[in-house]
Amino acid sequence: MKSTTGRQHRQPIPLYLMSSSVLQNLISQSATALAQNGYAILAGIYTPEELAGLLRTIERAETSSPNFRRSQDVFAIRNLLGEIPALREQLLTPRLREVLSGLFPDSQPYLVKAIYFDKPAGSNWLVAWHQDVMIRVNHRADLPDYGPWTSKGDEVTVLPPPSVLESIITVRLHLDDCDETNGALRVVPGSHRHGVIANDQHPHYTPRAVRCPVPAGGLMLMQPLTLHASNRSTSSRPRRVIHLEFSAAELPGDLQWRELLAVTTEGLSC
Numbered sequence: 518m519k520s521t522t523g524r525q526h527r528q529p530i531p532l533y534l535m536s537s538s539v540l541q542n543l544i545s546q547s548a549t550a551l552a553q554n555g556y557a558i559l560a561g562i563y564t565p566e567e568l569a570g571l572l573r574t575i576e577r578a579e580t581s582s583p584n585f586r587r588s589q590d591v592f593a594i595r596n597l598l599g600e601i602p603a604l605r606e607q608l609l610t611p612r613l614r615e616v617l618s619g620l621f622p623d624s625q626p627y628l629v630k631a632i633y634f635d636k637p638a639g640s641n642w643l644v645a646w647h648q649d650v651m652i653r654v655n656h657r658a659d660l661p662d663y664g665p666w667t668s669k670g671d672e673v674t675v676l677p678p679p680s681v682l683e684s685i686i687t688v689r690l691h692l693d694d695c696d697e698t699n700g701a702l703r704v705v706p707g708s709h710r711h712g713v714i715a716n717d718q719h720p721h722y723t724p725r726a727v728r729c730p731v732p733a734g735g736l737m738l739m740q741p742l743t744l745h746a747s748n749r750s751t752s753s754r755p756r757r758v759i760h761l762e763f764s765a766a767e768l769p770g771d772l773q774w775r776e777l778l779a780v781t782t783e784g785l786s787c
């Protein structure tokens with residue numbers, strides 16, 4: 518496409534068309550940015566065909582389980598890879614493997630949580646400032662540095678010690694182009710370095726917030742302790758995201774991540 522000045526407009530080349538060494542270099546820069554700022558964006562990791570395949574699998578899923586929660590303003594699928602096992606192989610593309618190797622250079626990460634969020638066009642769903650501080654585990658246990666605990670049905674969550682929260686990297690795969698009109702996350706750069714921040718302290722941090730637009734097929738990487746929020750949608754486009762959390766941390770005793778899947782050569786498996 519030519520601009521009015523006659524200069525050629527170049528679309529950035531998606532990472533899925535670049536050589537492995539370029540990809541590795543960009544992943545390494547993103548890992549550094551993630552450690553420093555608590556977030557980073559990697560565009561062009563999934564091809565349009567891969568995204569279409571993921572969406573087809575999600576759309577065909579049987580939705581009767583209580584983990585599928587649909588309202589006018591949001592459709593969420595909790596325990597996504599437990600509910601739709603076909604996604605386990607589809608998600609773990611060679612490029613996602615490269616991303617994980619770059620983010621966890623010295624250890625083998627596990628998938629510890631997966632959620633699908635569809636914020637439909639015009640959705641009123643907004644998410645207030647928060648950090649993701651609770652982890653989902655298999656049962657309650659009397660452990661130093663773990664707590665408070667919450668239980669609802671068979672769902673048990675706990676606030677773990679900081680080392681566990683710091684071990685988690687969130688990888689949000691965007692299935693649609695996402696900008697400020699359809700619910701791009703806002704984050705406070707560097708807030709992950711301040712531990713758990715009390716709600717009444719959030720206003721000291723949020724004036725420094727930045728917005729994180731991500732093109733379809735791109736990843737937003739985030740530390741769970743990064744303060745984040747998202748707005749209502751004023752767009753006619755949906756914002757569909759697969760939210761994955763990875764960690765290489767072992768939990769103590771027989772406490773275990775509730776959704777634990779190993780990253781293997783076949784995909785993500787029990």
Ligand SMILES: O=C(O)CCC(=O)C(=O)O
Binds near residue numbers: 634745
């Ligand atoms: O997807 C969103 O807009 C918000 C999700 C979120 O904040 C979270 O999963 O912690």
